[in-house]
Amino acid sequence: MRQRPLRIGLAGLGSIGQQVARQLDAGIDGLELTAVAAADVEKARQNLAGFRALPRIGTLADLSDTDVVVEMLPARIFADIARPTLERGATLVVASAGALLSHMDLVEVARRTGGRIIVPSGAILGLDAVRAACEAPVASITIETRKSPASLAGAPYLAQQGIDVHALRAATTIFSGTAEEAALAFPANTNVAAALALAGLGPRRTEIRVIADPAVDRNIHTITVESAVARFTCHIDIVPNPENPRSGQLTSRSIIACLRDMVSPVRIGT
Ligand SMILES: NC(=O)C1=CN([C@@H]2O[C@H](COP(=O)(O)OP(=O)(O)OC[C@H]3O[C@@H](n4cnc5c(N)ncnc54)[C@H](OP(=O)(O)O)[C@@H]3O)[C@@H](O)[C@H]2O)C=CC1
Ligand SMILES: O=C([O-])CC(=O)C(=O)O
Structure with missing residues (x-):
């Protein structure tokens, strides 16, 4: 003790x-x-x-x-x-x-x-099952992150690509790539993909899609795993912090x- x-x-x-x-x-x-x-x-x-x-x-x-x-x-x-x-x-x-x-x-x-x-x-779920699944062969691990414009604003990638998220009128995929690429493009918005990558297949074999959606008011993450021992999808809707909507509660x-x-x-x- x-x-x-x-x-x-x-x-x-x-x-x-x-x-x-x-x-x-x-x-x-x-x-x-x-x-x-x-x-x-x-x-x-x-x-x-x-x-x-x-x-x-x-x-x-x-x-x-x-x-x-x-x-x-x-x-x-x-x-x-x-x-x-x-x-x-x-x-x-x-x-x-x-x-x-x-x-x-x-x-x-x-x-x-x-x-x-x-x-x-x-802000992510399912890392317990991801780690367990990775003790056997795993074909793919992907994550989709869907956030409001307010939760994405300020990301370096948006400025680099000239994307004004506040001007979007419908859900739009603004980024597809690896967790490694996402961490540089969206350093305050894709920690979930990094944690998933570290739990599973690593930052170069974990794929993420980021969707800016003016119709949502939550930070929404869906992960999908295809492995030899299980196939699963986990989904979570997180209430953003009022002081910093990039981070959820x-x-x-x-x-x-x-x-x-x-x-x-x-x-x-x-
Ligand atoms: N793992 C996950 O699932 C998640 C991770 N995150 C990440 O967690 C981190 C924290 O998030 P969050 O709290 O929302 O971020 P905030 O920006 O709200 O807070 C960061 C704090 O660090 C302070 N700070 C800046 N420089 C220094 C310094 N030199 N010494 C001490 N403090 C300093 C800032 O102060 P000031 O405001 O005065 O500049 C601010 O208060 C971020 O990197 C975020 O991306 C967020 C959500 C989910
Ligand atoms: O959803 C959240 O709270 C934050 C988030 O996406 C991240 O940092 O990856």
Whole structure:
């Protein structure tokens, strides 16, 4: 049995980070919210007002004494916390799964130091069955992501291709490619494909189609797996976060469930 609670550090206090912080502050046996890193310390202080136990608030460097760092940053600065956390042999929980695809050398760092990289299911479902299916031959794994224009706006690919998603009047496929390509084209919108790729056939053999649909108000993901042992399709409609519609409200809960697993004597699912 652990003698002390697991010290949790949160990197990023945006739409997901704030929900995770609140749930940790509400109290989970065995977990202690020790520190948070924010871009704007004063804004973070306001967001944490009313917490039962105020964590330390600082920069990414201030997470260096925690056991587990939960990364919930913009993809472009993922490595700024991922690398130092793994270099000191701590556990890294990754929200920006797409960014991890460009930093797979971190797996070697973790192997060398004893650190761990944990990618929660986040906004996708079925990774348990995908992993199990991949213990046998798998023919294909695909994902379709359907989102409102507001949930896609700002993606680099849209600017590169001159696509104005707000001008669309009907559902339109705006991207087809691999999970690896999608992570660069839509760094804030296709983490689900990255997590699916890491669970299954890898970023070059996992295909994603992104549909901009002005008629939907959810982030909708459908995965289809054809394997020797099972064929399955999983579908999920996620309520977007009001503060950041690119991210849905399931991801913070997935992270909390993942953190609970680290201290629970019972584990359910693959
Ligand atoms: N795995 C999955 O299924 C999913 C993953 N995601 C991913 O999770 C990540 C977090 O998402 P979300 O919370 O919605 O994003 P937000 O943009 O809402 O939050 C990111 C936060 O990081 C803060 N930040 C920026 N720079 C720094 C820094 N140097 N140090 C500390 N904090 C910093 C930002 O502050 P400020 O606002 O002041 O700039 C912001 O508060 C994203 O990469 C997103 O794509 C999202 C949904 C699902
Ligand atoms: O649906 C969500 O909440 C977010 C999403 O697609 C992603 O980041 O891949």
